[in-house]
Amino acid sequence: MLQAWNAQTAAAFDLKFAARLIYCFAVKSDLLFAGCQNGHILVWWDSSPSSPPQLITSLEGHTSVVVSMVVGANRLFTGSLDGTIRVWDIDTLGSITAFKVWAGSSPGARTLKVVYSRNEENGVLALNGVYDMERNPILLASCNDDTVHMYELPTFVEKGKIFSNSEVRVVQVAESCPIFFTGDGSGILKVWKVTGVLKEYVL
Missing domain, CATH: 2.40.10.480 (Thrombin, subunit H)
Known part of the structure; x- marks a missing residue:
């Protein structure tokens, strides 16, 4: 069972989703992301503090367990046991790219390049x-x-x-x-x- 808690009111809401294991979470403003065993990323929208968050979509692209995710620069970065890191646009919830090791090519840049790698x-x-x-x-x-x-x-x-x-x-x-x-x-x-x-x- 997955629950969301309102930090101000201490109200708890049960989040509904298909039977699958959740391995990681990330939050950005009113969006909650959850990485699943099947490689999908569930997205909930918290529209009101008095009602439970609504499941709005499932992001697909990974082919194995999603074990890590981080939000930054209006992007969602997800890591999976399929050997890839994927980048998602939080505004559109669309996939931008997939890679293994990354870093910004310059401050504020939107392009990415490999800078370090280790097996x-x-x-x-x-x-x-x-x-x-x-x-x-x-x-x-x-x-x-x-x-x-x-x-x-x-x-x-x-x-x-x-x-x-x-x-x-x-x-x-x-x-x-x-x-x-x-x-x-x-x-x-x-x-x-x-x-x-x-x-x-x-x-």
Whole structure:
């Protein structure tokens, strides 16, 4: 069951959708996006705080599980186990392009190009980034061999590795501090602090 909560009134609404697993979410203004096991992306429109969001469409293009999504620059970026990242226009809800590793070619540019690439022996489930104590950018890559790799960018030198008892399907970071969160398939949520060494806190 999927529920949406109104943060002001604490009202809860059950969201209706066909029987399939949801792996990730993203929100942009009054739109809610949900990545599904079958590769589809469900889109709900929240038109009123007193009524439940309405399912308006299903975005199709991925051929396997959608495991990650991020909203930015009026775009929805989605990652899937089919090996692609897709970019969707939030205004039209249409697909713009698909690629593997990307970055803007210049500030404010609408074109994309590959700047870094790395092959992993195992499938990548989730990606995120955090800064270490010296403000060096660190890429967090969760793989389906029950590990999370920590790579220094842009060199991809491995700075550490987290071992789990099951697949880590969620990697989220805290703003303005070297802390990130992992959630695995067994339901365990952990908080990690990036210092000289990783410190682990289990919730």
